[in-house]
Amino acid sequence: MEYLHVQSIEVGNEVTTVYLNQEVSERSANDLKDGERILVDSDQFAFLYIIEDHKGFRGIRFDEQVWPELKKGYESETTFYLKLNESTRLTLAQFNDEMTFLLENIQGNGNYGEAFELAVKSVFE
Structure with missing residues (x-):
């Protein structure tokens, strides 16, 4: 899977x-279209929002350094948009629902690894 890395997140009203x-x-x-799901890279501490095209899937990589802003947008219950270039942005329609599911699932779940669980807890709780 090809990854596109998030540089920054701007939270508006x-x-x-x-x-x-x-x-x-x-x-x-x-x-590109919205893949409507988030995966986790628990070894490298990242959330991966999936987008897709005719060639396959790509992961939008939210590494740990952007989690504080990610949390602000998530807690504000705003709509998430991915800016692909100057004239194109893609709605990440399921972002908030997927994050809610993941955050609940990660808590107390040893499958993600203790270090990842603690990192998520330190930012999102």
């Missing part, structure tokens, strides 16, 4: 905008 560390070409951006 009604929207949270996710900025990548690189732009996606206009052509590629037009083919």
Whole structure:
């Protein structure tokens, strides 16, 4: 799976905008759609929001350093948008629901590893 790394997150009154560390070409951006789920990389401490196109899946990688802003957007219950390039943004429609499910599931669940669970707890509780 190809990963696109989140550089920063900007939380507004009604929207949270996710900025990548690189732009996606206009052509590629037009083919992308919301995968509507979040996976976890518990070894590297990241949440991976899935987007997809005709070639397969890509993971939008929310590494630990952006979790504080991620938490602000999540707790504000804003709509999350991924800025792909200057003219294209993609709605991450299931972001809040998926985060709610994951945060509940991670708590006390040894499958994610104790270190990951503690890192999530330290930011999101």
